[in-house]
Amino acid sequence: MAPEQGPELDPWLPRPTVHVTHSRRSSASPDELWRAARTVLLRETALLGRLVQWRIPGTPAEIPYYELFRRAPFTVLEDGERSLVSGIVGRIWTLRRDYPTLAGAEEFRRFNSSGTARVVFAMWAADEPGGARLSAEVRVSAIGSQGRFGMAAVRPLIAAFQHLIGSDGLAAAVRKAESGSEQRPLGN
Numbered sequence: 001m002a003p004e005q006g007p008e009l010d011p012w013l014p015r016p017t018v019h020v021t022h023s024r025r026s027s028a029s030p031d032e033l034w035r036a037a038r039t040v041l042l043r044e045t046a047l048l049g050r051l052v053q054w055r056i057p058g059t060p061a062e063i064p065y066y067e068l069f070r071r072a073p074f075t076v077l078e079d080g081e082r083s084l085v086s087g088i089v090g091r092i093w094t095l096r097r098d099y100p101t102l103a104g105a106e107e108f109r110r111f112n113s114s115g116t117a118r119v120v121f122a123m124w125a126a127d128e129p130g131g132a133r134l135s136a137e138v139r140v141s142a143i144g145s146q147g148r149f150g151m152a153a154v155r156p157l158i159a160a161f162q163h164l165i166g167s168d169g170l171a172a173a174v175r176k177a178e179s180g181s182e183q184r185p186l187g188n
Contacts, residue, residue: 006124006135007083012109013120016139017151018158022166023135028177030132034082034125036177037134038066040169048168051161057097065169069121073099075108083124092117092140093154114144117151132177134170138162 026033042049043061052068053059059068069086070076078085087108090099102108111118120139125132140158142151 006126006137007078007080007085007122009085009120009122009137009139012077012085012087013118013139013141015141016120017117017142017148018138018140018155020138020158020162020165021135022137022163022170023133024166024170024174025128025131025133026174026177027131028174030082030125030127032180033132033134033173033177037123037125037170037173038064039176040065040172042068044172045164045168047161048164051164055092056099065123069123072101073097074121075102075104077105077108077120080124082126083122085120085122087121088119089113090116091150092119093150112143115146115150116144117142117147134173136165136170138165 028036041062041064042052042059045065049061053061056068056073066084068074069084073090074086074088076084077087087102087105088099089102089108089111092099100111100113102111108118118141120137122137123135125134140151142148
C-alpha cells in the first residue's frame, strides 16, 4: 500500500517563492493523530508559539493552532476529514500587522496586490503502514518587485526558524496522540 498524499496545493500556489515541508511519523492511527493535532496549543510549542504571537499580535497562548488557522487574518481554503489548508495575504515581512481580511477561498485565489505575498499553510494526517504521518507544508508566493524585495528580507528568518514547525508543532501532536492525552478539539 502506498502512503496517502496530502491536499493538492498547486491550485492555490503553483510556483511558490518559498516552499517548506515537515512531517513526523506516529504509531497512532491517522484519526488519533489528527484529533491530537487539532488540540495543540500555541503555549505547548515553546519558541514556535512565541514567534506566532510576535507575528500576529493579540493571539492568545491558549488557542489551538487548528483554531488559529480558521480565523482572521487566515482564510480557510480547504477543510478535509484529516486536513486543513489555510491562507493569509499581505506584507508578511513588516513588523506591523498588515494582513487584509479576505471573504473566502476565491478571494484568496484572486488576490494579486503588488508588494505583498500570498501564503498557504497545510496540515494533514495520512495513513501509513504501521501508523500515520502528520505533515505540514507552507508555500509563499511574492507578488511584484516590492513583494520579492520583502521576501528577500524575511528569507533568513524563515531559514532560521522553519525547523520549529516539525520540532515544536508536529512533535507536540505526535506526543499527544501516542500518549492518548489529546483534549476534545474545539469547533468541528
